[in-house]
Amino acid sequence: MIPYRVSQVRQLGPARLTAGLGEHRRLDLNTHYTVHDQLSGETVDSLISMAEEVDLRGRGGAAFPFARKLRAVAARARDSETVVLVNAAEGEPASMKDKMLLTRAPHLVLEGALLAASALNAREVVVAVAAGELAEASVTAAVAERGLGGCVRVAGIQERFISGEGGALVRAVNGEAGMPPGRKTRSSDSGVYGLPTLLSNTETFAQLAVLAELGPQEYASVGTVQEPGTILLTVGGSAVVPAVVEVTPGMPLAAVLDLCEATVGDGVLLGGYHGKWLPAADAYGAIVSRRGASDAGGELGAGIVVALGGETCPLGETVRVANYLAAQSAGQCGPCRLGLPDLARAMAELADGAPDGPDLVRRAATAVRGRGACFHPDGTARFVLSAIEAFADDVEEHRIHGTCGRPVREVLPLPMTDESEARLVVDWTRCQGHGLCAHLVPELVKLDHHGYPVFMDSGIPSWLSGEAQKAVEMCPALALRIGAK
Structure with missing residues (x-):
């Protein structure tokens, strides 16, 4: 079922989430239990206690405390049925970690989701994943291996950049258009079927399984005091060996880049297309952790590291992604419908050498930040603004000469587009x-x-x-x- 080419995996530290993947392309149920222990059930109070002890955070980008989500749903479970929803809708083109987990270690994700579902006495576990992809087939096979077809549902949804937003995901699973609802509703109050829903991303549930297997003390034996355990990074761009890397927080980002033979060149994009560009010097000095990324001027987000290299035009690459993000909006509010296209056009004018290019970009970004029905305009503005700061010398080169002399080599990954697209x-x-x-x-x-x-x-x-x-x-x-x- 699994083709020869699967996501490469590397480690800087102990292999926990990626245990066994050096020897096996995919861990079926029997192989999974030769690598990981079978988990006994936990009470919801026990799960909350363990998650709080290691400060387990969501790995989808927002780093929300998992224990708070679990407690909120548990409080509603006294009066209502509940649902556990695994957010595997990895709409971010530069990320592969969730796809890798579902493709190669699906039972680890299911273990975490089932552990939470058992503690909450949940009605159902739903795994929301991009329809038609290998990850959907792999997790569907894993559910069948366990004989859980009656209580675990794999929901194939349309993959778009905004499909992983919580409200959009819930709507897609409920059979509606997969777009942010505009008005914020906590999934712990009303999610799948309108029931209180524990919603977290793929890696988070895998981390929960590892936490239950190791216990808080051993789980926290690696990493930093503030951020114990391991994390997954998707390393791409100029990397000779693009891979999903399991790393312990506290490691230098430079070690990760060296492991994947990535040439930094002008800079590194940290946190994906809602993240920030770091100039080369800041990237080499950064530490892999939420705090380390922030200290370097970036955001760890969902663990995306894209090294730019020195052979492509940084501003042209940013324009490509800005156009993509503008087209990926839900089209429900003015900042998305009008503001993001304006921002993309302003970035294109800057790349073409407009004398007032930076001011055009800043004005366009100001017009969308904090005004959207979801966080898509904010994230897009953050990404674009970080480019004109990180690549200030290149901006000046374009202003003087109209170009930096380098072609746009499409280093930043974007979905394949149909040349006949209307x-x-x-x-x-x-x-x-x-x-x-x-x-x-x-x-x-x-x-x-x-x-x-x-x-x-x-x-x-x-x-x-x-x-x-x-x-x-x-x-x-x-x-x-x-x-x-």
Whole structure:
């Protein structure tokens, strides 16, 4: 079932989450129990106590204390049925750790989820994972191996960047559109089926299983006092050996980069596409931990490390991702519909050498931060703003010469796109600069200083297909059509 090419795994410290993966491509149930102990049931109070003792945090990016989530659902369990929801919707293109766990060590994740479900006397465990991917097949097979088809459900959902947001995930599992609901509702109050739901990400449940297996004292025997245990990092970009690395907090980030033979070049992206760029000097001096990342000026987030290398244009790479993030919005609020395309265009102008490029980017970022229905605008603004700070010399080079002289080699990973993806296409021999298209679909079209349209370098999101078709039909010069790139 598992093809030859699976995520490579490396360790800097003890192998806990990745135990056995050096010898086996996938741990089936029998092999799993040769590597890990069979777990006995725990009371909810015992699980809360263990999680508090080691300060177990969620590994999806927000680092929310797991014990607080567990306690909140346990308090509601006295009066209601509950559900355990494993967030395996790894919509972040630069992350592979959750896919790796579900593909190669699915039973460790299920052990943690079942442990929590038993303590809460939950109605069901739901594993929400990208539909059609190898991880979905692997965890489905693992559920079948355990004979748990009646109490564990694998829910295949559409993978998008925002699909892992808690509210969007709950809606997708409930059969609704997988978009953030706008109004914040705690899953511990109302989640799957409207029931109190313990929602945490894939690695968090695997960590819970390891904690129960080792006990708090042994679990905390590695790492730092503030951040005990191990963590998973996805290392990519310029890395010669891209891998998921299990590392103990307190290790130098430089050791991780060296292990994967990654050339830093201009800098390192830490925390993914809602994270921050670190200049090379700061990256080499950083310590792998939440606190260490913060001290270096970055964010550990979901444990994503992308080394840029020195052969690609940093600003061009940032523009690629800014366009992608703008297209990945839910399209439900102004900061996403209008603000993120404006931010992407401002970043493109900066990369093209606009004298006031940094100011354009800062103004566009200010217009979206803190105003969205979810945190997507905030994270996107943080990513883009960190680029103009980390690559200040490159910004100046572009301002003076219009380019740094390097091509955009697409080092930052993005999902494969269909070359036939629908987008607005203009016939410049017909276009007369009426500007109507920019009024009808301002999310996709802006006007240059001559009054002619400038288009977003991305496809037409589904939520804009109607407006895009209207712009085509109403173009006075019949210069617009929907076509491929």
